[in-house]
Amino acid sequence: MFETLQPAPADKILALIGLYRNDPRPGKVDLGVGVYKDIDGKTPVMRAVREAEKQLLATQDTKTYLGLAGDTGFNAAMTKLTFGDKADLSRIRAAQAPGGSGALRLVAELLQRTRPGATVWLSDPTWPNHPPVMRAAGLEVRNYPYFDAASGSVRFDEMLATLRTANSGDAVLLHGCCHNPTGANLDLDQWAKVADVLLERGLLPFVDIAYQGFGEGLDVDAAGLRLLAGRVPELVVASSCSKNFAVYRDRVGAAMIMAKDGAQADVAMSQMLAAARALYSMPPDHGAAAVRMVLEDAGLRKDWETELEEMRLRMLRLRVAFAEALRRQSNSDRFDFVASHRGMFSRLGLTEAQVERLRTEHAVYMVGDSRINVAGLPEDGMDDLAKAIVSVLD
Ligand code: LMR
Secondary structure (H helix, E strand, O other): OHHHOOOOOOOOOOHHHHHHHOOOOOOOEEOOOOOOOOOOOOOOOOHHHHHHHHHHHHHOOOOOOOOOOOOHHHHHHHHHHHHOOOOOHHHEEEEEEOHHHHHHHHHHHHHHHHOOOOEEEEEEOOOOOHHHHHHHOOOEEEEEEOEEOOOOEEOHHHHHHHHOOOOOOOEEEEEOOOOOOOOOOOOHHHHHHHHHHHHHHOOEEEEEEOOOOOOOOHHHHOHHHHHHHHHOOOEEEEEEOOOOOOOHHHOOEEEEEEOOOHHHHHHHHHHHHHHHHHHOOOOOOHHHHHHHHHHHOHHHHHHHHHHHHHHHHHHHHHHHHHHHHHHHHHOOOOOOHHHHOOOOEEEOOOOHHHHHHHHHHHOEEOOOOOEEEHHHOOOOOHHHHHHHHHHOOO
């Protein structure tokens, strides 16, 4: 019966993993998939996570089921990490999910159960997996303008103008920090203006926070989300531990609901867990248990925060060095925005054909829309890389 099927198109980001791996050229540069890399190009297990895993191995005496919401200690710790210590926890519920994508899908399923076929507004551009995840749950996808490629900044007025045309009950997906793929983010004044429009139009904010700690720091990166939580009646969140705990393949994330009151939060949570039961039943335990141990233990937590901060500062240094190299090699300020962006990504504004030439002629890998993973920038080869980029510009 499979003779009727056409092959599925390859995922634009994940396809780069294999292409890069199979490239025999020495000095190849991987700016593709969003994983943190150290100066040696390695993606290490974080110290605190490794220690928690050791303790877990030594103390775990059963692997029996935990339940649909997974590890409740993890959920409580993630709620605090995301919403902060001052949040009104009585109307927030969280469910452990298989990674950020799993969390997005759970929230999308909840929206579908709340308003079948509801519209979710996504930034243009956004992470390429957002539309398929939303559509898989049955939601309609529309876009709001977000990025001005020429200046590397947010098209904020157009974003707000478009959101003002949204209908009451629509959801608006906002990147909590470290916008993927552009690296251009809202400041707090802009978050406040977004909150005004959400309230004015009766829109539901849906915050995807997958890079907390990679932009300006753990608390600052959640400040926009927390501002919204203080102003709007309802909010849904998908968070990921893939990057900030470097537990990518263990699939650790959380889906969170802030409802008008505790009773409504309980009902919404029951619907979200029913969706989980039909999708995968229960989330994988190991990574979330390690994350919970790190967050609950003062010593492990301090070490994790220190290492995360080192990673963040390294990405900032790389941004500055890369922008300087591009300025030298292009003799222009065209790419200066790279230094002021935050998070793991920036979008350089190259054409697909230029990106392809970089790969074939220079063994430089980036996503087709010219998104670069800043953590992959070669500390000792910035000028060579900048020269290669400038060489494909004309
Ligand atoms: C990315 O954007 O590169 C990461 O989130 C990995 C992925 O799953 O796409």
